[in-house]
Amino acid sequence: MKTQSLGIGIIGSGFNAGFHLQAFVGVRDATILGIWSPNEKNAAQAAAMARSLEVGETKVYGSIGDMVADPDIEALWLCGPNHARIENIEEIVNAVKRGRGTLKGVACEKPLGRNVAEAERILALVESVGLRHGYLENQLFAPSVTTGRQIIWSRGAALTGRPYLARAAEEHSGPHKPWFWRGSLQGGGVLNDMMCHSVMLVRHLLTPLGAPYSSLKPVRICGQIASLKWTRPEYVDRLSQMMGDGVNYRTEPAEDFASLTIDFKTENGTLAIGEATTSWSFVGAGLRLSAELLGPEYSMQWNSLDSDLKVFLSREVNAKMGEDLVEKQNAEIGQMPVVSNEAAAYGYEAEDRYFVRAFLKDQPPALTFHDGLEVVKLLMAGYLSAERGRTIDFPPDGLDKFVPTVALGTWKPQGW
Numbered sequence: 572m573k574t575q576s577l578g579i580g581i582i583g584s585g586f587n588a589g590f591h592l593q594a595f596v597g598v599r600d601a602t603i604l605g606i607w608s609p610n611e612k613n614a615a616q617a618a619a620m621a622r623s624l625e626v627g628e629t630k631v632y633g634s635i636g637d638m639v640a641d642p643d644i645e646a647l648w649l650c651g652p653n654h655a656r657i658e659n660i661e662e663i664v665n666a667v668k669r670g671r672g673t674l675k676g677v678a679c680e681k682p683l684g685r686n687v688a689e690a691e692r693i694l695a696l697v698e699s700v701g702l703r704h705g706y707l708e709n710q711l712f713a714p715s716v717t718t719g720r721q722i723i724w725s726r727g728a729a730l731t732g733r734p735y736l737a738r739a740a741e742e743h744s745g746p747h748k749p750w751f752w753r754g755s756l757q758g759g760g761v762l763n764d765m766m767c768h769s770v771m772l773v774r775h776l777l778t779p780l781g782a783p784y785s786s787l788k789p790v791r792i793c794g795q796i797a798s799l800k801w802t803r804p805e806y807v808d809r810l811s812q813m814m815g816d817g818v819n820y821r822t823e824p825a826e827d828f829a830s831l832t833i834d835f836k837t838e839n840g841t842l843a844i845g846e847a848t849t850s851w852s853f854v855g856a857g858l859r860l861s862a863e864l865l866g867p868e869y870s871m872q873w874n875s876l877d878s879d880l881k882v883f884l885s886r887e888v889n890a891k892m893g894e895d896l897v898e899k900q901n902a903e904i905g906q907m908p909v910v911s912n913e914a915a916a917y918g919y920e921a922e923d924r925y926f927v928r929a930f931l932k933d934q935p936p937a938l939t940f941h942d943g944l945e946v947v948k949l950l951m952a953g954y955l956s957a958e959r960g961r962t963i964d965f966p967p968d969g970l971d972k973f974v975p976t977v978a979l980g981t982w983k984p985q986g987w
């Protein structure tokens with residue numbers, strides 16, 4: 572039997588595209604044929620990386636339209652910055668409308684849009700040309716999450732009742748590029764950047780195996796945002812030095828901590844609670860992803876820094892800064908955890924394999940832009956609750972037009 576391979580083009584050529592390229596090494600039925608980025612140097616580097624990883628004879632395209640027009644490109648992975656999402660999708664859709672190419676589907680990184688209006692527009696645009704769509708949420712595919720959820724639901728929940736509390740957190744010491752720090756570009760602070768993962772993960776853990784996420788209805792939400800670290804005067808200056816003049820947390824801060832508590836109504840009308848936390852003010856060995864799932868007679872815990880590999884490097888090892896031990900590494904000596912295959916451990920590999928199979932079989936993925944839109948609604952409701960300082964019913968009125976104060980560049984942290 573002939574093995575089918577999905578021809579993929581990647582839009583964007585930064586940090587996230589690099590993670591996907593590494594992940595595709597473990598995906599047997601996909602070939603990365605193209606990269607497009609307005610930054611030709613980045614695009615050339617990403618294409619060279621793809622070729623050296625042997626995930627495809629990857630070439631750089633001159634435009635998104637040209638990439639869509641190539642009949643060998645059957646799917647696109649959208650990994651550009653948040654502020655380019657709409658223009659990237661418009662260009663894809665315009666090319667398809669012109670009758671070019673053989674595109675089957677588009678997979679989009681988080682967030683689908685920077686607010687509900689943007690996410691709705693993106694969903695409407697892809698549906699207007701009948702493209703399949705997949706919402707990329709790697710953490711749902713992390714092998715530890717998949718296995719833990721399977722065991723808890725098939726053993727603990729099956730015999731003693733469904734879980735009632737899920738916790739999830741993504742924390743690190745701050746993003747790598749200036750645009751993430753600027754609410755007006757990125758769409759918010761850490762809540763908009765990273766809470767999407769934890770919100771989706773608590774819902775995933777609390778949803779019965781095989782059931783749609785819609786079986787768990789969010790009914791109330793309580794959000795808090797704060798600037799704990801990066802508006803301290805010494806860190807304002809340090810951040811400007813690291814990221815350049817465009818990032819000034821004295822005049823235009825964004826939150827570096829956020830927490831959301833979501834009340835869900837379960838399929839049998841009971842309450843299940845999701846607690847999601849995220850921060851850019853966590854200083855540990857590096858990026859920490861964690862989750863818990865608790866029920867009447869069981870619990871599970873996942874912490875990505877509890878790795879099976881640790882190295883010790885004495886103070887005599889004066890090596891340069893890097894990210895070779897773990898993403899967002901904060902130190903290079905001492906007893907250090909190492910995540911040996913981050914693209915697999917964080918779920919990118921299983922995620923990419925899943926969406927490739929869905930597009931090849933021309934089946935709707937279990938995670939679509941509808942889920943991406945729902946996540947954006949929850950995040951915006953979180954901002955609304957934080958701004959009002961109280962718990963709100965979900966969905967609140969006016970969510971479709973809401974833009975967080977942080978994204979308008981007018982947010983002032985408490986105590987300012």
Ligand SMILES: NC(=O)c1ccc[n+]([C@@H]2O[C@H](COP(=O)([O-])OP(=O)(O)OC[C@H]3O[C@@H](n4cnc5c(N)ncnc54)[C@H](O)[C@@H]3O)[C@@H](O)[C@H]2O)c1
Pocket residue numbers: 582583584585586587588607608609610613614650651652653655659680681682708709748
């Ligand atoms: N799943 C995750 O955990 C995760 C992690 C990191 C980033 N992301 C998401 O992936 C996306 C990219 O993030 P990143 O970390 O790679 O950012 P980055 O800044 O490292 O890279 C962005 C890339 O996009 C290119 N670019 C610039 N303008 C563009 C445009 N108009 N259209 C398309 N590409 C353009 C840049 O040249 C660069 O190569 C973001 O939406 C981000 O939220 C997801």
